[in-house]
Amino acid sequence: MLADDQLENFTLLHSASLEEAHDLVTGIFCEHRLLPLGRSTQVDYRHWVAALPSIGLSLMKYGAHVRVEPREFQSFYLIQVPLAGTSAVLCNSTEIMTHPGRASVHSPHGAMAMDWSADCHKAVVRIDRAALERHLGSLLGETVHAPIAFDPDMDIRHGMAATWMRTVLHLIGELQHNAELASSPLVVGHLEQMLMSTLLHAQPNRYRERLLAPPQRLAPRHIRQAEEFMHANPSRPISIDDLTRLTGVSGRTLYGGFQLFCGKTPMQYLRDIRMEQARCDMQTAAPTFTVTDIATKWGFYQLGRFAADYKARFGESPSVTRNALPAR
Structure with missing residues (x-):
């Protein structure tokens, strides 16, 4: 899906300059350090971006062996799914070797760094923190006060996590084939809520047991x-x-x-x-x-x-x- 496909309904960012790639990625996500891990500072950065009201979808690669060290995200959650290649991710004290079948989930707070292999291509999902926590609150029937605290290691080979990943790729494909999809607030809202609900049920987090528990009587x-x-x-x-x-x-x-x-x-x-x-x-x-x-x-x-x-x-x-x- 990524390599050199023409994703006409996505914004394409492209650069061979490490510095320019850094600036472009900063504009999409947040400030970070971008460091070459090989002898050359040249990259083949390609980044397809589609922005929905609460969720950003990206397909991206650097085309070089690089290290990315972002500051705390603060305002969003980030899920990174290698479609090819590998990416070693350090999330606080947890190290994860991600690859097709194994993704990483990052919360708004906490230190992280990642090394992208030269052939690493990723699907990246950026979810607005306020929207996700508000949606969780609506599922629980209460205001969410504590961070969601996702487990950073996500196995997307089976179960609900695999369903979530297929949903992401299906949405990317539908946005590519039908540009009008993103202009329908009712449809987009439904799709965003489906992605958020599936993620909250699929990935271990502080609230998952309560979400999976049978509904309780309403407190007086x-x-x-x-x-x-x-x-x-x-x-x-x-x-x-x-x-x-x-x-x-x-x-x-x-x-x-x-x-x-x-x-x-x-x-x-x-x-x-x-x-x-x-x-x-x-x-x-x-x-x-x-x-x-x-x-x-x-x-x-x-x-x-x-x-x-x-x-x-x-x-x-x-x-x-x-x-x-x-x-x-």
Whole structure:
């Protein structure tokens, strides 16, 4: 599909200059370093681009052995699927050798780098962060507050991931054959939602178990009201008395409702929110802030227990998250 095909309904970017290729890719994705890994600085960069409202589709190659080191994406998720050749990807501390059949998934935050082989051709899907998290929220019936946190290693040889990949390639093909497709908001919206839903169900992530679980009964108003208040005010000192005054129900009713609909007490629910906030700060706060500074900011004063709970929840210690902070 890629090599030298004429994709008439896609924008073609092309350059033999490493510097110009860098500038063109920056305009599509984000600022990055582009380094030659061979003796020559010449490339045969070709990049076909189609932009939908929330999803960007690319077919691209550099035609040379290069290293790409982007800054944090921040505003989008990125899925890279080699159609030929290989690409070694380092995503935080995880190294993946991607190839046809094995893709990589990158979240808005975190360090990453990748080496493209000279014969590497990729399909690249860029999904707007706000749109994907909003769509996830609509599937769950709630506002999404924590990052989706996809597993970076994606096996697209079988199952739902293979379905997702075939859907991407089918959409690229349909856009090529019918330029009017992208001008129909109703059709494009449906296609974007299908791609986002399939990705959320196919690729392991923080919310996948909940998406695959049988639908639960809708939580009563007082539970939703307490949840929304805690999400909106995680840094405030909040007690059961505060929540009962807010919701107008007894502490017993509040405890029973949270256990039934959330599987935890109100204070455990609040603690989980603060743990998510602490992780966000671990990933984004200035390097001058220590793990202790961040933990105590969110009310975790027993640092040993905090570190153990953090690792159990996120699969790594707070110090590992902090040490992955990109240089500024």
